Amino acid sequence: MKQLRYVENIAALKYNQNKCTGCEMCVKVCPRNVFVMEGKKAKVADHGACIECGACMVNCAYGAINVETGPGCAAAILGSKGGKAECGCGDDKNTGCCG
Amino acid sequence: MSENKDCCCGPAAKNDIKYIKIGCCCGAITKAGVLPRAGFNWNLSDRLGEIGVRLGFKRMEYAIAPGLYAVGKPDENSPVLVSANYKLSFDVLRRDAKIDAWVLVIDTKGVNVWCSAGKGTFCDAEIIKRIKETKLDTVVAHKNIILPLLSAPGVAAHEIRKQTGFKAVFGPVEARDIKKFIDNGMENDTAMKTVEFPLWRRVEVSWLEMLTAIDKAFWPFVIFAVISMIENNRFDFYAGFYRAFFYGGAALTGIVSGSVIFSMLLPYLPGRYFSVKGGLLGFVTAGAVLFAADAASMPSHMIKIPAFLLLSASLSAFTAMNFTGCTTFTSISGVKKEIKESLPFIIAGGAVAAALMITEIIMRWL
Numbered sequence: 209m210k211q212l213r214y215v216e217n218i219a220a221l222k223y224n225q226n227k228c229t230g231c232e233m234c235v236k237v238c239p240r241n242v243f244v245m246e247g248k249k250a251k252v253a254d255h256g257a258c259i260e261c262g263a264c265m266v267n268c269a270y271g272a273i274n275v276e277t278g279p280g281c282a283a284a285i286l287g288s289k290g291g292k293a294e295c296g297c298g299d300d301k302n303t304g305c306c307g
Numbered sequence: 308m309s310e311n312k313d314c315c316c317g318p319a320a321k322n323d324i325k326y327i328k329i330g331c332c333c334g335a336i337t338k339a340g341v342l343p344r345a346g347f348n349w350n351l352s353d354r355l356g357e358i359g360v361r362l363g364f365k366r367m368e369y370a371i372a373p374g375l376y377a378v379g380k381p382d383e384n385s386p387v388l389v390s391a392n393y394k395l396s397f398d399v400l401r402r403d404a405k406i407d408a409w410v411l412v413i414d415t416k417g418v419n420v421w422c423s424a425g426k427g428t429f430c431d432a433e434i435i436k437r438i439k440e441t442k443l444d445t446v447v448a449h450k451n452i453i454l455p456l457l458s459a460p461g462v463a464a465h466e467i468r469k470q471t472g473f474k475a476v477f478g479p480v481e482a483r484d485i486k487k488f489i490d491n492g493m494e495n496d497t498a499m500k501t502v503e504f505p506l507w508r509r510v511e512v513s514w515l516e517m518l519t520a521i522d523k524a525f526w527p528f529v530i531f532a533v534i535s536m537i538e539n540n541r542f543d544f545y546a547g548f549y550r551a552f553f554y555g556g557a558a559l560t561g562i563v564s565g566s567v568i569f570s571m572l573l574p575y576l577p578g579r580y581f582s583v584k585g586g587l588l589g590f591v592t593a594g595a596v597l598f599a600a601d602a603a604s605m606p607s608h609m610i611k612i613p614a615f616l617l618l619s620a621s622l623s624a625f626t627a628m629n630f631t632g633c634t635t636f637t638s639i640s641g642v643k644k645e646i647k648e649s650l651p652f653i654i655a656g657g658a659v660a661a662a663l664m665i666t667e668i669i670m671r672w673l
């Protein structure tokens with residue numbers, strides 16, 4: 209099945225190629241295949257698919273990637289009242305998400 | 308990220324979960340003691356448990372004790388798989404992977420992999436702690452552990468290696484691909500890395516969304532019904548009941564459209580915003596319901612019909628927007644943008660519908 213996509217060109221994903229050592233971790237961990245290798249460096253190939261999960265940032269040991277993460281969940285954002293959106297799973301008042 | 312790693316910072320997570328017991332008499336004897344053993348196949352209570360949590364029953368208490376488990380008949384060369392302590396995560400892993408393995412269950416407060424990684428409870432510090440606590444290095448003769456790919460947002464693999472010597476690799480999204488992953492020299496191909504969201508899974512999560520939304524809408528409608536029973540300064544049960552039935556039908560149409568029907572048609576609906584897709588769908592289904600009910604022949608249908616359509620469309624848009632949290636392809640920036648741009652329309656739609664409903668009641672009083 210073709211990959212479902214959401215709003216494009218908005219993900220807060222910043223990549224500094226100068227710091228990249230070519231370890232390929234970002235390519236391996238990204239569930240959306242945003243990164244690809246181009247020679248000895250990683251490259252952002254599909255920025256629009258990024259879901260801001262943070263996996264690439266957490267696993268880049270060289271600090272080349274920065275992304276603002278948070279749940280892509282309207283209920284969490286509306287419930288946060290301006291504060292940090294937290295996924296409700298784990299609370300008693302959780303909705304059906306996160307099965 | 309890895310500086311201030313306090314794993315147990317999950318908000319309001321339950322700490323007093325009673326763990327469900329795994330394994331029976333014949334534990335696995337290792338240098339680190341006798342470990343509980345589980346098979347690949349599910350027994351009746353595993354099956355009933357799954358049905359229960361899928362229906363939303365005690366979902367937050369479906370947890371097993373953290374620690375090291377033997378699945379099948381592993382030896383010192385068998386792979387080590389890391390799992391959340393949500394019992395369903397563990398059960399699906401042993402059933403679908405179907406390989407003799409050691410499973411290191413970490414404490415995610417009974418929450419599944421994707422969500423606990425997002426919350427920070429499925430994290431490298433917790434894995435490091437469990438590796439040391441279970442003396443994993445005495446149980447296996449190698450230095451590899453396999454993590455589910457969807458735990459990567461919470462786990463810095465290099466930290467685990469630095470602090471325990473174990474090389475953490477991210478395996479496939481689905482447990483059924485683990486054997487292929489290992490045979491492939493611990494590499495994923497693109498399909499094994501891709502998160503699928505097939506029909507049955509969409510419907511499964513939307514079902515709970517629907518129940519939650521109906522739950523929230525129930526009492527406001529009871530109140531509405533009672534208020535609208537006051538007719539011509541007397542209490543008219545039938546009129547109020549009929550009206551509540553009609554608009555309750557509108558609300559239900561909206562909720563069912565925005566959850567279950569929406570989830571089924573998700574890949575085919577136009578637009579990127581869930582609220583736009585949901586709103587359109589709610590409008591169309593409402594139109595179909597009105598047509599089937601021959602609404603044009605009802606008294607004061609010039610008010611009732613637009614109210615029905617708007618109520619259904621706005622509730623459907625809102626319910627669908629909440630479905631963003633059930634998917635794995637939305638982003639927080641995107642959802643914030645969607646909320647900013649759609650919520651005013653949803654609220655306006657709901658407000659106009661409410662105004663029409665009130666107008667209709669008042670007109671009957673005159």
Ligand code: SF4
Nearest residue numbers: 228229231232234268
């Ligand atoms: S993880 Fe970092 S260093 Fe490694 S390839 Fe990606 S950007 Fe480069």
Ligand code: SF4
Nearest residue numbers: 238258259261262264
């Ligand atoms: S934040 Fe997640 S989706 Fe976006 S590029 Fe990084 S790993 Fe991929």
